[in-house]
Amino acid sequence: MWIETQDGNLVNLNMVCGLGIYRDYKDTFKLIAILPVACGYEGEFGSDEIIIHKGTEEECKTVLEEIKKLLDKEGFMLKL
Numbered sequence: 001m002w003i004e005t006q007d008g009n010l011v012n013l014n015m016v017c018g019l020g021i022y023r024d025y026k027d028t029f030k031l032i033a034i035l036p037v038a039c040g041y042e043g044e045f046g047s048d049e050i051i052i053h054k055g056t057e058e059e060c061k062t063v064l065e066e067i068k069k070l071l072d073k074e075g076f077m078l079k080l
Contacts, residue, residue: 001074003067006053013071019052021060031060 001013011033018034035048053063 001070001076003052003070005050006055007051009050011050011052013067013076019064019067021057021064023057028054029057029060030054031063 002010003013004010013033015035016033017036020032020034022030022032024030030051031053032049032051035050052067053060
């Protein structure tokens, strides 16, 4: 299943190892998808990840809940 990130990139959720909300030193919250190293994508946090959404903590939580609903609908399980 593919989802579109805030900046228009596509992420295949079948390849995602985990999802998480990260707060940087500027107090910007980022919802990130963590990918296996084998994907070959080098992200800014030192691991293989893609930023799905940047914004407030509440915005990131809302987007994460929407992703969970999509996954539940498709029969995948995401534990929050």
